[in-house]
Amino acid sequence: MNVTVVIPNWNGIDLIEDCLEALREQTQEHQVIVVDNGSVDGSNDIVRVKFPDVRLLEFPNNAGFAGGVNRGIRPALEQGADCIALLNNDAVADKHWLERLVAAMEAQPKAGMVAAKILTQDGKRLDSTGDFYSTWGFAFPRGRGEVDTGQYDGPEQREIFSASGGASLYRAEMLREIGLFDERFFAYFEDVDISFRAQLAAWRVVYEPRATVRHYIGGTSSRIDNYEDDEAVRKPKPQTEGHDRPSAFARYHTVKNFAYIYTKNMPGRLYWKYLPRFWASWGMMLVSDAKRGLLASNVKANATALAHLPNILADRWRIQRGRKVAPTQIDRKLYHQLPPLQRLRFVRMGLMKGSK
Numbered sequence: 432m433n434v435t436v437v438i439p440n441w442n443g444i445d446l447i448e449d450c451l452e453a454l455r456e457q458t459q460e461h462q463v464i465v466v467d468n469g470s471v472d473g474s475n476d477i478v479r480v481k482f483p484d485v486r487l488l489e490f491p492n493n494a495g496f497a498g499g500v501n502r503g504i505r506p507a508l509e510q511g512a513d514c515i516a517l518l519n520n521d522a523v524a525d526k527h528w529l530e531r532l533v534a535a536m537e538a539q540p541k542a543g544m545v546a547a548k549i550l551t552q553d554g555k556r557l558d559s560t561g562d563f564y565s566t567w568g569f570a571f572p573r574g575r576g577e578v579d580t581g582q583y584d585g586p587e588q589r590e591i592f593s594a595s596g597g598a599s600l601y602r603a604e605m606l607r608e609i610g611l612f613d614e615r616f617f618a619y620f621e622d623v624d625i626s627f628r629a630q631l632a633a634w635r636v637v638y639e640p641r642a643t644v645r646h647y648i649g650g651t652s653s654r655i656d657n658y659e660d661d662e663a664v665r666k667p668k669p670q671t672e673g674h675d676r677p678s679a680f681a682r683y684h685t686v687k688n689f690a691y692i693y694t695k696n697m698p699g700r701l702y703w704k705y706l707p708r709f710w711a712s713w714g715m716m717l718v719s720d721a722k723r724g725l726l727a728s729n730v731k732a733n734a735t736a737l738a739h740l741p742n743i744l745a746d747r748w749r750i751q752r753g754r755k756v757a758p759t760q761i762d763r764k765l766y767h768q769l770p771p772l773q774r775l776r777f778v779r780m781g782l783m784k785g786s787k
Contacts, residue, residue, distance in 0.1 A: 432513040432533050434461040434600075437503035441467075441493055443520040444474040446647065450520050451482050459529035461516070462486070464503040468493040495617035496596060504601075504611055512603050519597040521647040522549070531642035532600040543605035543634030544626060546594035547642040550579060557583075558646050561591030561638040562623055563766045566701075568693050568709040570623040571770040584640040591638045592764050593626035598644040605634050613691070613746075615739060619681065620688040627696040630764060633755040679728040686716060686732035694740075695747050698758040701765075712773070715782045722780055 436454060440447055447465070454463055463485045467475040469492045478487050488502060500517055507515050514536060516529060528547060535545045549558040549572075559572035560583040570593065574583055594601075596612075599622075609628045612621045626636050677685070693702075693709050720729040736743075769777075777783040 432537065433511055434459060434514055434516065434529065434533060435503075435507035435510070435512040436461050436463045436516045436518055436529070437500055437507060438463065438465045438518050438520050439468060439496055439499035439503070440465055440470060440474055440478070440520045441499070442470045442472040442474060444470075444472040444477065446521045447474050448477055448481065449523050450518065451478070451485060453523045453526070454518075454529075456526040457524065457529045458527055459533055461529055462507075462510075462512075464488060464507060465520075466490070466499045466503040468495075468499045494614065497612040497616045497618070497621040498614045500596065501611045501614060504606065508603055508606065514600050514602050515606070516600045517596050517598070518644070519646065522598055522644045523647075524598070524644045525642070528598070528642045528644055529600075531639055535637060535639040535642070536600055536602060539635065539637060541633070541635050542637045543602045543609075543629045543632075544594040544636045545600045545642070546591060546636065546638045547598040547644055548579075548583075548638075548640045549595060549598050549644055549646050552645050552647050554643075554645050555579065559595045559597075560588070560640065561636075562593035562595055562626070563770075564592050564623060564627065564692070565766040565768065565770050566705045566708055567712045567769050567773070568689055568705075569712060569770050569773050570620055570692070571766075571772060575772075581640075583638070588640075589638050590764075591636050592630065592766075593623045594636050594638075596622035597646065598642075602634075605629060605632075608632060609634070613695075615742075616688045616691065617684055619684045620692060624688070624692050624696065627692060628750060630761060631696065631698070631750060631754045631756060677725070679725060682720060682725045682728040683732045683735075686720075686729050687736050689713070689716070690733070690736040691739075691743060694743050695750060698751060698754060698761055700758045701762055712769075715777050718782060719777065719780055 465478050465485055465487050467489045469490055475489055478485055504515055532545045536542050546561045548560055551558055557574040557577050557579050560574045562570055562572050564570050609632050613624050717729055720726050
């Protein structure tokens with residue numbers, strides 16, 4: 432297979448070198464594209480000087496994760512890549528990471544995506560073993576925070592709903608069919624959206640636990656969170672956030688994208704079936720954000736989602752018109768409870784009872 436690895440970078444001067452050094456040790460032949468999203472810290476100079484074999488694409492503005500990876504995926508497809516791996520600049524891949532992802536994809540012709548096991552920086556705990564989507568509208572990473580004992584390594588755990596964009600492999604044929612990442616998402620859950628579209632188009636999303644990366648959690652996202660707006664305008668914002676209080680930036684995109692995923696992708700019968708749960712989640716988020724001082728971000732997110740509704744509905748019509756699987760098949764792949772993190776947060780805030 433002709434394989435290209437795409438790495439989005441934004442001010443990752445203390446991250447990008449370790450990431451690229453690990454790729455030099457890969458046992459799978461590949462090309463690397465680094466997409467620089469308007470860095471001002473000199474990280475692009477590190478790539479240019481220390482990694483001359485890497486193709487560096489430099490842009491003056493930050494297009495977010497979705498826009499950034501699309502900037503690298505397009506030329507990779509034009510150059511004839513058979514599959515494209517995405518890797519966060521704050522991730523360090525095991526030397527067999529790419530080889531094992533490619534082997535899993537080659538063994539399963541209908542696998543459109545293969546997700547890796549993402550570990551914490553020390554390699555002891557899980558960050559993700561594949562992502563799932565709940566009938567309540569929330570997406571979540573399986574196993575996050577758990578000690579890795581191989582509990583998700585069995586063959587029965589290989590079928591997942593979504594592959595994390597931080598360390599997964601994407602089949603070029605699938606991308607040409609369903610399209611690239613939705614750049615309206617900018618950041619957060621764009622990988623769940625593209626995985627949902629893949630599922631609707633009858634592509635499988637699978638998990639390969641032998642392909643591992645260590646992730647410096649928040650190495651990039653925390654930097655974006657501390658900037659004023661979607662263009663990442665280099666004006667740091669005072670650190671006033673509490674432990675359980677995301678930044679205004681993160682909350683804005685999370686709430687906005689919460690609406691986008693469900694509206695675009697949930698098949699008609701399931702859309703109406705689970706709409707009461709979706710609205711209940713939306714209401715609890717609104718109250719929760721008001722209690723945490725994030726009401727303005729929530730209101731702004733919903734206003735943006737409403738403004739984009741005509742285009743989102745047009746996309747929904749196109750996606751659902753091209754759907755190749757029955758709603759019942761999608762329903763079997765959904766998580767039918769409120770995800771653990773959301774349940775715990777809402778219970779703590781008195782928005783739900785502690786019993787299931």
